[in-house]
Amino acid sequence: xxxxxxxxxxxxxxxxxxxxxxxxxxxxxxxxxxxxxxxxxxxxxxxxxxxxxxxxxxxxxxxxxxxxxxxxxxxxxxxxxxxxxxxxxxxxxxxxxxxxxxxxxxxxxxxxxxxxxxxxxxxxxxxxxxxxxxxxxxxxxxxxxxxxxxxxxxxxxxxxxxxxxxxxxxxxxxxxxxxxxxxxxxxxxxxxxxxxxx
Numbered sequence: 001x002x003x004x005x006x007x008x009x010x011x012x013x014x015x016x017x018x019x020x021x022x023x024x025x026x027x028x029x030x031x032x033x034x035x036x037x038x039x040x041x042x043x044x045x046x047x048x049x050x051x052x053x054x055x056x057x058x059x060x061x062x063x064x065x066x067x068x069x070x071x072x073x074x075x076x077x078x079x080x081x082x083x084x085x086x087x088x089x090x091x092x093x094x095x096x097x098x099x100x101x102x103x104x105x106x107x108x109x110x111x112x113x114x115x116x117x118x119x120x121x122x123x124x125x126x127x128x129x130x131x132x133x134x135x136x137x138x139x140x141x142x143x144x145x146x147x148x149x150x151x152x153x154x155x156x157x158x159x160x161x162x163x164x165x166x167x168x169x170x171x172x173x174x175x176x177x178x179x180x181x182x183x184x185x186x187x188x189x190x191x192x193x194x195x196x197x198x
């Protein structure tokens with residue numbers, strides 16, 4: 001049976017993508033052997049489902065829609081530079097998430113994680129560390145880099161706030177040039193009455 005590699009995420013507004021790509025351009029000369037994420041692929045992953053049978057995609061999208069519409073729009077802030085598994089053995093480079101809507105984000109992610117699991121696609125994720133992956137080391141899993149100086153330098157870096165108004169279910173197709181993400185369904189978060197934090 002045919003299946004589609006699927007994940008659920010929050011996309012980023014163009015001005016924030018531009019600030020992230022500028023950060024990448026500052027880091028690139030200092031950190032070698034990194035495959036930097038293309039601007040159009042930058043996102044905040046909420047749940048990675050892996051291979052979903054095509055016959056189940058509609059149900060998964062409807063499940064996400066039901067959870068998202070029960071929440072409301074919220075503000076997040078892009079801030080700080082970090083690495084997994086840690087700064088002395090960096091293999092994945094990321095920008096962190098903060099802001100007044102962080103608790104709403106955590107609750108939304110937990111609800112989505114539970115709902116897609118109930119729909120037959122448990123993610124196996126027991127913890128959620130909200131972040132935007134901006135690059136990965138290109139060599140094998142044993143290759144890592146010490147990015148402590150860069151993390152210290154960009155400790156107070158921020159790209160500012162943005163308003164989260166929708167959640168998208170994506171398909172992911174891996175190519176030699178990098179992943180290609182295609183929206184399958186987008187669920188809108190009801191708007192709040194208060195204004196976005198500038």
